[in-house]
Amino acid sequence: AQKVTQAQTEISVVEKEDVTLDCVYETRDTTYYLFWYKQPPSGELVFLIRRNSFDEQNEISGRYSWNFQKSTSSFNFTITASQVVDSAVYFCALVGGGSNYKLTFGKGTLLTVNP
Amino acid sequence: GAVVSQHPSRVICKSGTSVKIECRSLDFQATTMFWYRQFPKQSLMLMATSNEGSKATYEQGVEKDKFLINHASLTLSTLTVTSAHPEDSSFYICSALRGPSGGEQYFGPGTRLTVT
Numbered sequence: 482a483q484k485v486t487q488a489q490t491e492i493s494v495v496e497k498e499d500v501t502l503d504c505v506y507e508t509r510d511t512t513y514y515l516f517w518y519k520q521p522p523s524g525e526l527v528f529l530i531r532r533n534s535f536d537e538q539n540e541i542s543g544r545y546s547w548n549f550q551k552s553t554s555s556f557n558f559t560i561t562a563s564q565v566v567d568s569a570v571y572f573c574a575l576v577g578g579g580s581n582y583k584l585t586f587g588k589g590t591l592l593t594v595n596p
Numbered sequence: 597g598a599v600v601s602q603h604p605s606r607v608i609c610k611s612g613t614s615v616k617i618e619c620r621s622l623d624f625q626a627t628t629m630f631w632y633r634q635f636p637k638q639s640l641m642l643m644a645t646s647n648e649g650s651k652a653t654y655e656q657g658v659e660k661d662k663f664l665i666n667h668a669s670l671t672l673s674t675l676t677v678t679s680a681h682p683e684d685s686s687f688y689i690c691s692a693l694r695g696p697s698g699g700e701q702y703f704g705p706g707t708r709l710t711v712t
């Protein structure tokens with residue numbers, strides 16, 4: 482069975498602070514993919530990143546960065562210099578090689594960035 | 597990026613009626629689409645996998661006779677909530693799978709269903 486744990490239910494920061502959203506996953510598949518999605522108040526899911534299990538390189542995209550560590554089964558997401566527009570629910574998700582493409586979502590972390 | 601649309605975005609219906617929600621992949625063909633349900637402040641729960649030209653595969657606990665799924669073409673899947681009840685009120689989101697294994701799912705904007 483696959484599982485994604487986002488232990489932080491809610492995080493509140495002040496604008497310009499850095500914030501890290503944690504994601505820990507469980508899977509028996511050797512090939513799998515990890516994702517992060519953003520869900521603003523409008524409800525539409527916005528794709529942020531996909532990472533396959535064979536690529537442990539960290540990735541940076543503007544103010545966003547991701548730290549993938551297979552040794553700890555974690556795929557953490559950091560927002561640098563947070564902005565009010567970053568306020569949203571962020572979901573970490575996993576799809577295993579043998580799961581028929583089904584995404585397993587974490588419970589999400591509500592990030593509130595205050596001005 | 598790929599675009600997936602959903603229609604309607606919001607619908608209010610009376611208890612006992614049926615509601616159809618459409619999910620379209622606008623710029624790619626999707627043999628596989630997924631339907632999710634999301635209650636307030638909760639995560640997305642997969643309801644079913646919709647495969648073009650074949651019957652949908654439902655997750656455990658989801659009533660297939662209540663949530664009818666039809667994937668009649670490579671760009672359209674529909675979810676019909678039959679004999680809707682207030683407890684069916686929720687946010688329904690579809691996604692379309694693009695690409696090979698591990699390919700990205702592109703999500704629609706969601707449909708907020710309210711049953712009165």
